[in-house]
Amino acid sequence: MAQASAIESEEYGLWIDGTDRPASGGRTLAVENPATGEVLTHVAAATEADVSAAVSVAASACDEWAARVPKERTRTLLAVAEAIREHADRLARIETLENGKPLSEARDQVRRCARHFEYYAGEADKIEGESIPLGDDYVDYTRHEPLGVTAHIVPWNVPIYLFARSVAPALAAGNTAVVKPAEETPVGALTVARLAEEAGLPSGVLNVIPGDGVEAGATLTSHPDIDCVTFTGSGATGREVAKAAVSNVNEVHLELGGKSPLLVFPDADLGRAVEETVSGIFTNAGQVCSASSRVLVNEAVHDEYVDRLVDAVAGLSVGPGVDDPDVGPLVSGEHRERVAEYLDLGRETVGDPLVGGDTLDRPGYFVEPTVFDRVDNDSRIAQEEVFGPVLTVGAFADEAEAVRLANDTRYGLVAGVMTRDVGRAHRVARDLDAGQIYVNEWFAGGNETPFGGYKESGIGRENGRQAIHNYTQLKNVCVRLD
Numbered sequence: 001m002a003q004a005s006a007i008e009s010e011e012y013g014l015w016i017d018g019t020d021r022p023a024s025g026g027r028t029l030a031v032e033n034p035a036t037g038e039v040l041t042h043v044a045a046a047t048e049a050d051v052s053a054a055v056s057v058a059a060s061a062c063d064e065w066a067a068r069v070p071k072e073r074t075r076t077l078l079a080v081a082e083a084i085r086e087h088a089d090r091l092a093r094i095e096t097l098e099n100g101k102p103l104s105e106a107r108d109q110v111r112r113c114a115r116h117f118e119y120y121a122g123e124a125d126k127i128e129g130e131s132i133p134l135g136d137d138y139v140d141y142t143r144h145e146p147l148g149v150t151a152h153i154v155p156w157n158v159p160i161y162l163f164a165r166s167v168a169p170a171l172a173a174g175n176t177a178v179v180k181p182a183e184e185t186p187v188g189a190l191t192v193a194r195l196a197e198e199a200g201l202p203s204g205v206l207n208v209i210p211g212d213g214v215e216a217g218a219t220l221t222s223h224p225d226i227d228c229v230t231f232t233g234s235g236a237t238g239r240e241v242a243k244a245a246v247s248n249v250n251e252v253h254l255e256l257g258g259k260s261p262l263l264v265f266p267d268a269d270l271g272r273a274v275e276e277t278v279s280g281i282f283t284n285a286g287q288v289c290s291a292s293s294r295v296l297v298n299e300a301v302h303d304e305y306v307d308r309l310v311d312a313v314a315g316l317s318v319g320p321g322v323d324d325p326d327v328g329p330l331v332s333g334e335h336r337e338r339v340a341e342y343l344d345l346g347r348e349t350v351g352d353p354l355v356g357g358d359t360l361d362r363p364g365y366f367v368e369p370t371v372f373d374r375v376d377n378d379s380r381i382a383q384e385e386v387f388g389p390v391l392t393v394g395a396f397a398d399e400a401e402a403v404r405l406a407n408d409t410r411y412g413l414v415a416g417v418m419t420r421d422v423g424r425a426h427r428v429a430r431d432l433d434a435g436q437i438y439v440n441e442w443f444a445g446g447n448e449t450p451f452g453g454y455k456e457s458g459i460g461r462e463n464g465r466q467a468i469h470n471y472t473q474l475k476n477v478c479v480r481l482d
């Protein structure tokens, strides 16, 4: 009961201009608990008119927010970070209840969310232009100015952190924001927006409009009065969003997932390789864009690595996130069906998995942690993003083959290398086609390190200092002195 009370209301409205309001069409969406299938609450479903109202409010709030002295924006965003920390326990319970993930993982994500506001609070007063020497007759300088109204389409897998990932730098740079959270997980975003207002963010600077992707999402991303779009989710939807943005001549930042390889060399610490593999693929039940979903292991250590891996995976606990197991449920029944189709495909094309392979016959949307071995890198299960607790293992003979197989994918989000050989680590890191390389630890780095994909994994980079410029436009001022 204490857990359920984190979801405070039986119905949530749209958060526009600092007020909670019903959708103009009166329609609501049910938010389910994926551990039980029960309805937790309902949220208003934004219509086209509601999206336009939110964009119009955000546009009206732009000038005042952009005109604030940067260090005042810093103070406000630090207060937002503090408010998130003060309410960390409630926010973590919300993330667990609506997404399903284990509570300890939800707590980590809430910490990352607060840290993100803190990090970009620190950037707000360091958005510096440059002076360009054109000779004594001129003064020439650049200004990084806000874009205006930024649109953010957030997925359901890490909802509270991914909300902060793009909203915090956008606000720090002096923009306003309209956010469409995923239908499955809108309560976290609505709660953070309300906390931000209580912490002193002016009304209208941050608006959250739950609703379905086809109506609310598409209306927002194609709205003529928005100035940029940040999207995280599937490649298919990302392409639709990109088309809408380009047709409005808007900037677009896309983070579209991956099929990320983890290379285990014969000199690796195998105990650590297994530990990092398990956390890389079974965190959030594999529903992470940067999951270590495709292991490639050297033939010489393949059998020992696989034996140890199977022992570790067989020992994982699976259950409701509120009990803090190793692995929680998938986010929805629909998503579990999608993952179950991949389990069938794996059985047909590879054979029985070494461990797992089934959905669980109990309320909620549980899938066993699963490992398929000796998977041909060309097979669909090694090439397509499953987005579930399903790992494929393949083998390589030497370094050249490891790099060739790792790069043989249309994705390029992250890749990992397990080795004790420093020269090999840097050589392979150089040769892998991915936006972030992890050496001897999966999910290394954090808010401060650039994150984003090569190839079909996306456009642009989130996190780190340069991400503030996803939300600025450059102006050059050239003054003739005589």
Ligand SMILES: NC(=O)C1=CN([C@@H]2O[C@H](COP(=O)(O)OP(=O)(O)OC[C@H]3O[C@@H](n4cnc5c(N)ncnc54)[C@H](OP(=O)(O)O)[C@@H]3O)[C@@H](O)[C@H]2O)C=CC1
Pocket: 153, 154, 155, 156, 157, 180, 181, 182, 183, 184, 211, 212, 213, 214, 216, 217, 218, 219, 221, 232, 233, 234, 235, 237, 238, 240, 241, 255, 256, 257, 258, 288, 289, 338, 385, 386, 387
């Ligand atoms: N972080 C990642 O890399 C993620 C990857 N995925 C991948 O995508 C697959 C499908 O998941 P799914 O949730 O359907 O992913 P989508 O890409 O369809 O959804 C992501 C977000 O986009 C919104 N959206 C949907 N359609 C549109 C549209 N036409 N215009 C604007 N926004 C839209 C969704 O809203 P709504 O909630 O209403 O659908 C949601 O907020 C997963 O199996 C996984 O492989 C999914 C989520 C995150």
Ligand SMILES: CCCCCC/C=C/C(=O)O
Pocket: 157, 158, 162, 232, 255, 283, 284, 287, 288, 289, 290, 443
């Ligand atoms: C352990 C979760 C780390 C999340 C890192 C960012 C994920 C992004 C995504 O899935 O889109």
